[in-house]
Amino acid sequence: MRTFTAIAAVVIGAAVHLTAHAQDTIKIGLVNEATGPNAEAGVYTHNGAKLALEEINAAGGVLGKKLELKLEDNQSTNPGTVLAFSKLFGEKGIVATIGPIRSTQVQAASPTIKKAGIPTMIGGTDPSLTKVKNRWLFRGRPSDSYSSKVIADFGVNTLKKQKWAIVHSTDAFGAGGMAALTAALKEHGITPVLVQGYTNNSQDFTPVVLAIKKSGADIIGSYMTNSPDVGIFAKQLRQLGINAEWVGSPSVVTDTAMKLAGPALNGVYGIADFTPDASDESKGYSKKYRETYKQLDPDVYSSWAYDALKILALAINTAKSTDPEAIRKAVVGIKGYKGVEGTYTFDDNGDGLRGYNVVKNDAGKVSFIKHIDFKE
Amino acid sequence: MALLELRNVTSHYGNVQALKGVSLHVEAGELVTLLGANGAGKSTTLKTISGLVQATEGDVLFEGQSIKRTGPEAIARLGISHVPEGRRIFPGLTVRENILLGASNRKGVPRKQLEKEADEKFEIFPEIKPFSGALGWTLSGGQQQMLAVARGLMAKPKLLLLDEPSLGLAPLIVQNLFATIRQIRTGGMTILLVEQNANMALQVADRAYVMETGVIVTSGPADELSQTEDIKRAYLGG
């Protein structure tokens, strides 16, 4: 059959491509969103990883060899992510990988990663990711259970607000965040006066804003995914005269969101796993990032990847081996490593960070307010 | 010099060779008819003249100039107006708009002048005058044919190509139509008429060509041909 001949040709073609490189470097795969709707984040992630790569290699590499980063695009989709991982694992000499920052993508690829048994740093913040019986996932960011705790803690204890409205996107990130924030507020004895979802890429937030107005909330907690949504919402919120406090997930203090929204986001609090002036490490990183990528400011997409690659390099050097089991042991053994996002102490689930910075948008400049950490 | 001359024209329609060396000529002021069975290549001959089909061999001369490689729009501007088979009325435009667009080949004529000419056409074809504002598709077959001819005349052509104007029309309408064609010819228009209704065509034509499977088999003055036995038997139903 011609059909199967065609398929066969494809296999052979693909196989030929996969067998070329000699092993003179240690390779770490990076699956990121180079194209597609979230390509914005993909660029930053790559930037951060590249910065770490240069530093590691300048300091002598790992196990005496140069470290090499293999980039694989996932087209911002779940199936793309699965394929990207499969492809990396199919290549010889990939000792560890850095996965996507989106939880659904991590979820999609999780079975593939588990089957391959390759240590993988992930940026997805859905708490369940590291607990799904997949021992090869390590989180390079604090999970949402901490982000919601920080938002609730800051809003209730620092800002002294009780009437909460929760605004969230209906995707996995937003829905998960909403659930966690509701739970966190409950611990403070608070039931939100409004929980309002919206779909990504909404063109108009008037109904949401009017609902907030009607609820009489004096503080908004938000889990929003896309920067343009944050921008439109912020503008309409202020246009319709709502001046409630607003503490949001990291998206409200991204560079892009602040550029889009302009003054409408002034005075808004956000939580950030990365803040340029939170610590000496982050200050140093930020300086370097700005020097390297002239137009851009450092943010979480780059910083987490920077930390992730550094942690993997550290673990390989500690393990003195590229054996997956040894690397895994070395990662969960990391205690008190000072990264640019905070201080990493890994538990057996693979979670390394347990807190966030609270920051404030001061007329377009992000200023560091405080760091809130939890023990467990 | 003939107004129109085809020299040994060969052309293809799809993959089929439709014309196999056709030569014919039309003198200014003549009404020439091209007869033949379905599929003989009559319509293809007209399409080759008006540029919808390209001649692969031979040459097409209009006023002595080759138009073999000229596109239909440009040929229309040279003064050849083709009223195709099936009338091809613009269904979504009104009758008046259809007529007005007939003058698309003429540059720089003021709108006012065109409206005036359109009114004149309604005088020639009084049947369609009451439907001036109706959409093209609402007309009956006979009315559409009148409209198509009226639209063709708006081009002020030097040569009018009529393709099967009687197709699908009632006998009475056919008679009226041919009467109109004769009237137009009397007004000095040069016409090349393709018809299956040989009986009617020969009554109005000066000369006739008979076509079979892509070649011209007979030609001559219309009244002579209509007396020929072969023609009578094959085309006149007698």
Added chain:
Amino acid sequence: MQILFDNLQVLFQGLALGSIYALVALGFVLIIRATNVVNFAQGDFAMLGAYGMVLFFTTLAWPYWLAFGAALVAMAIFGVLFNYGVYYPLRHRSFLPVLISTLGASIFLQNTVLAVFGPQPKPLEKMLNTDGINIGGIFLDSQYLMILIVTVALVAFTYLFFEHTLLGKKLQATSQDKDMARLLGIPVALMISITFVYSAVLGGVAGVLVGPILFVSIGMGSIIALKAFAATIIGGFGDVTGAIVGGLLLGVIESLAAYHISVPYKDAYAFLALFIFLLFRPQGIFGEKVSEKA
């Protein structure tokens, strides 16, 4: 009282959003009428227009109206290129290959822009230097007001152009029977180019208008385009007035339903409305039921 004001506010937003749909729908309709084909890259025309503005105004820092003009000229040139690259080679084929071709063009345009401008969404300046006006608690955003005004003006112009000029009639004739149009001496290729140019410019205007509100991003057009297409069907396929009314109706339905029923299903209301129309009045509000004379 507050409820009334809130409803009015929602209505205003719906109308404004609806007029964006209407503007893009108008571009759809023009191309449908000229070529009998739905241009699935219509939304990307808006995206390109907005990026043109980003280039000339934000990056090159030209004065606003000069930049606006330059963006529209660029769109006009693009319209010609689009015609010859995407539509013209397929003009003798059925609607399906052309539809797929425009889908391909959409993918191509979005990713090309992505490669040139990068993935970050970009803000864009409003047309007027004021944020808006507040009437008794109802806030009218100046850009939304401009959208309404410009839409009305363009619609009026388009209507006059198509219904009362010979050129407009020639464009219609071209759409109804290309070969016949050629036989009459109508330059068909030029007519189709004119349609694409006009449609691209309309799309560009839509993009520049919505840029300040939805921000300029790669995908900004796709979202609008699908709704706009729904609007053309609700209004009556290929009907200019229908596209406008359909667009406005869709915007209002969407906003009111989102406000009164549920926000996350906002997009579903538009498609449900479309479903209902297709089932019970497929010819749309203004469409004529042309029965086939067999």
Added chain:
Amino acid sequence: MQRLSLPWLIVLGVIGLGLALLPYQFETSTYVVQMFMQAVTYAIAVLGMVVVLGYTGQINLAQAAFFGFGAYGVALGTVSGDINFWISLGLGVGAATIAGLALGMTTIRLGGHYLAMITISFQQIFDLVLTNWIEVTHGPDGIAGIPRPSLFGYELEDDRAYLLFCAIVLYLLMFAVWWLPNTRLGRAMRSVRENQLAAEVVGVHTLRTKVIAFALSALLGAIGGGLYAGGFAYISPDNFNFMRSVEFLTATLLGGAQSPFGGVIGTVLIVQMPEWLKHLPESLSFIKDVYLAVYGLGVILIMVFLSEGIWGLIKSIRAKFVKPIARTDTTGVKPLDLELQGADAPPLLQVQGLQKFFGGLKAVDGIDIDIQRGTVHALIGPNGSGKTTSLNVVSGIYKPTGGKVVLDGEDVSQLQPHQRAGRGVGRTFQNIRLFASLSALENVMVGAQRDNNDVPDGNRGLRERAMSALDFVGMADRAHVIVRNLPYGHQRLVEIARVLAGRPKLLLLDEPAAGLNQTEKGEFVELLKRLRGHGLTIFIIDHDMGLVEKVSDRITVLNFGRKIAEGSPSEVLRNPDVIAAYLGTAGKVN
């Protein structure tokens, strides 16, 4: 499409199996296997597109939704419901089929762009429900940990075993889809694609055919989706969005919509294309950054340069080497049996007070016509007098505004055209409406397969009947020619044979002689006389008075939607009203 003999099928089966086992033959990475898994499961969904778009000509931009039905059926069944894989798959496929039936029902009114839009809407709503109905679908999180099934006690846990299984399913379905066009249903589908109106009038239940096509498409889509879910163990809504539907559509058209083999080739290419672009040499690496743009460009180029898809290309190359059958062997063709059992009760067709208005236009305004058995009855009148409209009301294309159409004592006024065809009403069209890309034989077989036709079941009986009908009109030796390639006069004959194969009680002919030359007209008159000789009742419209006078027993004349005269030819043609309104001084230019 040609039949393959059994030995060939076995050989192909063995080769196919061998190739399906290819992944076992050398070391393959997970990446390659997963790539295959994607291609194979997508290809099954694309087979559905071949049925609905390629065979039936209905556009479907919701195939990803059907794919999703299958996938979510498996995922929800196995993970949330803890049900067996196969039962879950069955549930998903069942749900998809029901959705397909529902979507197919919308084709009762809509086609073309409208259908495109309604399927897009369906697709979008499906996507929104998947995303927002979190309690059931788990929302955008998707569903992870989908198990793989076991088959007859054999676990398909291993990647390659599972892939092999999917490939076998694809292979079997591909053959089923390949077989389909030459079945009753398949011919009905293709006739709908070629000319829906003609199909309906010839007796094809076009709505049912389209609904079945959508249901089959949904079913195949869901099988593909279910296997996909098992293959990747994780699904989420973005696997089943509009862009995926576009991908399925593009794959179908790229490969060639009218062949399952084309569809599969197209799928493999679509899945592979982005991957190949990633493998570009370093010097061209900038293309990597824009490979989706290149993909978009590729789509346009395919549309421009590969109109029939890759399969069309293969077929056209093959056509250069294989000569088509020029003459069909006509030995053993039985004479056409046109005898009808049925009472010789008075008039076969009674048209009573018939009215048909279009808005304000009274096309037919209260006419009565009785058509006696075994006679030729002509309907004449000026253009626009309501002749064709009357014929359309009689054959069911239009429903009457008022009055009745009674066939053989039964009021058929409200019946659909195919139901009337099923009761023995056959017709031809003014502008010939054949199924252009089908052979003459296939055209006539569609006519033979009308309801209630006394033809032995199965293709053999239909074929014999069709050959007899073709022989009757003298076209038997051209049976295998694609009708598009036949000259006009021959097409006319095939159209009549198509009706005759359906053994009509009543034959409606709309200007059958238009466009025929004198010789052909003479032959046509002979044919009509032969038909009348067989006792067939014929109702004919024509403008050629010579012909009408020669063949008809009775003539009815219409003007402005009303009957102005009726009687024998000699009476009617001399009637002064008829001469004034219609005939004029026949044959003379005034």
